[in-house]
Amino acid sequence: MKALVLFACLLASVAGSSQAEEKPSRPNILVILADDCTHSDLSFHGGENAKTPNLDAFAKQGTVFERAYVSMAMCAPCRSEFYSGRLPIRNGCAWNQAASRPGTRSMPHYLGELGYRVGLAGKTHIKPATVYPFEEVSGFDENCVREPTLPHSLDGVKRFISRDAAQPFCLVVALTEPHVPWVMGDAGAYPPRSIKLPPNLADTPRTRQDFGRYLAEITYMDGQVGEILKALEDAKLDSNTLVVFSSEQGAQFPGNKWTNYDTGLHTSIVARWPGVVPAGRRTPALVQYADVLPTFIELAGGKPDAAVFDGSSFASVLRGASDKHREFTYGMHNNYPEGPPYPIRSISDGEWRYIRNLTPERTYIEKHLMGRTEHNPYWGSWVFTATENPRHLHLVERFLHRPSEELYHTSEDRFEMKNLAADPAHAEIKARLAKELDRHLADQLDPGVPLDTPAASEAANKLSPLYPGKP
Structure with a gap:
């Protein structure tokens, strides 16, 4: 009899342990977007200059996508692609400063229907509001060309992520660095003569000076990333939150932004979800911004409709089950x-x-x-x-x-x-x-x-x- 009791207790203990370790099927989603940051200037993508301790640590905690792309190296089109899962012609924003076509549906619609609160803090550069009805979250400057950028606060982010523990959230924090003007951060940390310029830039004293100011903004942005991740950790939400960082398109140097070269269209994507997304992994899977929303929909428990989206879910890549996704990306x-x-x-x-x-x-x-x-x-x-x-x-x-x-x-x-x-x-x-x-x-x-x-x-x-x- 004692043996049966002990065996029953052991089964209960194992079951309880299994349930405790089992990940909920629907994660919170936190997206952090940089602004005009050439992916190859980040150290975990081979950059030789920028100091990014927070992003370096984050990259080791998750999976780095080595071949991720936007379809247009401009802010409004690539963000519209990211939020709608549709390429520029299909969503309507095929020019910078343009609006998406009325009737287009986006992240707030799809994830909202799956029970998520969907918010956006910081830069928008998307319109109209009916297409992108994000809940506004305060604390980060919306104006990417303000000089200097307004001081930021984590209060709005903290309130949003902690507001309702019973309801999952999706929050995009869209930072305005390192978009020009390059005035934030400590440019003194990057002496012009010590900079290793990429080969697609002309080596002039002025280029070196401005590149140093750009690098200082990358480091400033990295500090913001660290603060956001700390807020998530303090709220004890980091274990069940998929965090995605992306660098958007290339920086405002000739041959990067506003081009179809790799340094324009290639973006950084790093994803972390403890226990689900493998840590310390690099994947060669080819993905595009249009694939992100269908991926979020699948992870949120929905079924992305292939007839609606230009992208498709790469959830299997996130989970480490595959290193293949697309055959081609388009620009x-x-x-x-x-x-x-x-x-x-x-x-x-x-x-x-x-x-x-x-x-x-x-x-x-x-x-x-x-x-x-x-x-x-x-x-x-x-x-x-x-x-x-x-x-x-x-x-x-x-x-x-x-x-x-x-x-x-x-x-x-x-x-x-x-x-x-x-x-x-x-x-x-x-x-x-x-x-x-x-x-x-x-x-x-x-x-x-x-x-x-x-x-x-x-x-x-x-x-x-x-x-x-x-x-």
């Missing part, structure tokens, strides 16, 4: 109103990148980068030194004048400095990527050149011959 750029029209389309398989410049006869101009000298004085130093420095001349000409086709072996040429499009040895690779890009553009009903015009931009939220799109 595009419409330059108006950031400058005169200059449409670009691209595709990557994670190893190779194929870029198609639709109007190569034109000169590429980005007015913020090349014209606003109070934010970007380094561009003038590139042009001024190009007379005597052949490498600087090459970088200037590479930025202003582009061929109809570009092909880069990105896995071996990280900064995509050698265009292999005319090399017969790689003709088969180029043809394969070009064929898939054509298929994708047809699927998206992308008209190409007519899309990057003032008329199309003004008709962004209307279905018309200039702006076709799937309902």
Whole structure:
């Protein structure tokens, strides 16, 4: 009899232990977005300069996605893609400063229907409110070009995440660093002469000075990340919260933001969920911002509809069950109103990148980068030194004048400095990527050149011959 009692107690103990260790099926979700941060400038992606102790520790606690991409290297389009699960043409925000098409549904709709509270703190840069009805959470500056950024407070975040223990939450904290102007943080921690500039930037004293100020903002942003994670820990919510960090698109240097190069479209994604997402792991799975919302929906207990989204769930990758997701990621750029029209389309398989410049006869101009000298004085130093420095001349000409086709072996040429499009040895690779890009553009009903015009931009939220799109 005693043996039976002991055996029953043992079973109860094991069952209780199993239940205690079992993870709830629906996590809280916390997203932390940086602003205009080139992924390769972060140390856990190979960056050699920026000091990011909080992100370095966070990366070791979760899974680092080595091949994650946005579809447009501009704030409004990539955030609209992230929140809607639809690529720019389908959600309507295919230009910077544009709005998504009325009727588009997004994260607050889908997760709200699954019982989540869905909030947003900090930068928005998405519209209209009917498409993105996030609960407003106070504490972080919404204006990414304010000089300086307003002081931040964790009070709103703490209230939101702790408000109702019975209801799961999804909170996006959208930081405004390291977006220009680079005025936050301690630039003195980055002496210009000690900086190791990436090879796609011209090495001028002004570039080094401004790059140091940019690095200081990355470190300032890293401090904010640390404070947010500490607030989650203090609330004892870290064990059942999926935390996702992303760096958004590349920084405001030539060849990064507003381009289809890897340093523009490649983003950092790091995910942590203790006991579910493997720690200390790096995955080569190819993912895109449009995949994030379907992933959240699946983790929240829903079933993302493949007919609605351009993305698909990579929950199996998060759980460590797979290192494969997409076969291709797609990129595009419409330059108006950031400058005169200059449409670009691209595709990557994670190893190779194929870029198609639709109007190569034109000169590429980005007015913020090349014209606003109070934010970007380094561009003038590139042009001024190009007379005597052949490498600087090459970088200037590479930025202003582009061929109809570009092909880069990105896995071996990280900064995509050698265009292999005319090399017969790689003709088969180029043809394969070009064929898939054509298929994708047809699927998206992308008209190409007519899309990057003032008329199309003004008709962004209307279905018309200039702006076709799937309902």
